[in-house]
Amino acid sequence: MPRLSSLLAALLLAAPALAQDRGSVAPKPLPPLAHPEDPSTPAKELFGRKTEPTKQTPRVIGFYAKGCLAGGEAVPVDGEAWQVMRLSRNRNWGHPVLVDFLEKTSRKLKKEGVWPGFLIGDMAQPRGGPMITGHASHQIGLDADVWLSPMPDRTLSRVEREELSATDVVRADGLDVNEKWTPAHLAMIRAVAREPRVQRIFVNPAIKKAMCREVTGDRSWMTKVRPMYGHNYHFHIRLACPAGEEGCQTQDPTPPGDGCDSTLAWWFRDSVLHPKPNPDAKPKPAMTMAALPAECKAVLSAR
Secondary structure, eight states, rough: OOOHHHHHHHHHHHHOOTTTSSSOOOOOOOOOOOOOOTTTTTTHHHTTOOOOOOOOOEEEETTTTTEEHHHHHHHHOOOOEEEEEEEGOOOOOEEHHHHHHHHHHHHHHHHHHHOOOEEOOOOTTOOSSSSSSSOSSOSSSOEEEESSSSSSSSSHHHHHHOOOOOOOOBOOOOSBBOTOOHHHHHHHHHHTTSSTTTEEEEEEEHHEEEEHOOOSSOOEEEEEEOOOSSSEEEEEEEOOOOTOOTTTTTOOOOOOOOOOOOHHHHHHHHHHOOOOOTTTTTOOOBGGGGGGTTTHHHHHOOO
């Protein structure tokens, strides 16, 4: 699987900010750029300095890993069935369809006794676009990370939101889940995957392995649950392009079947779990504005 091997190399070089990495109660603004107009300036440095959304009509522009967001909306930091974590990152933004999905789905799962509430991690930046740390995707306001920790029956403090660790449900050797994985985790992911607006869900390969072993009955929804590096502390929800959003570039449909075949076994090869460092590997050049849809320049400069 050469494409997956290339992805592994890219992820190892990315040094992502993980769900359990602490935030700051008193975050400091990023220093101004000396030459923001320079075409070689990484797009992540430009979008990472925008603290407010545009006042435009909500619109998705581009692809999940190469695009931006006009008219972003923030999910409220507290709700009856959700709480936003790591507020210092200012990444609780998304297209209104994502905000609506998280609010309605978390309420539904709580009402049905499936899950007590979502702890929401990273969504998108106020104007989407590439992030300085943490993600290659999450650029168009249709991606959201939900922690594998159940929401407590109280409002978390600001300090707790910045310093609490998410729950790691994967064994240290990466070959299977650990004792923290529960039937409730499976029920939550299954319920989310069955929602029509969901295009994909990314989980750690060990979680997918456990689901392949444990799910009985209807397995048609399992094609949406895709194995991906990391994701042992949270699962990643990706929505399909909203109806009528012509500027949104859709992702290829998931392959048929439940995904419990040889493609899953690949993730547990020793060469994949423990890749040898390549001393000749060079970081991939940072994405510039030229790599994004032309409309993202207007999103970046809009008031």
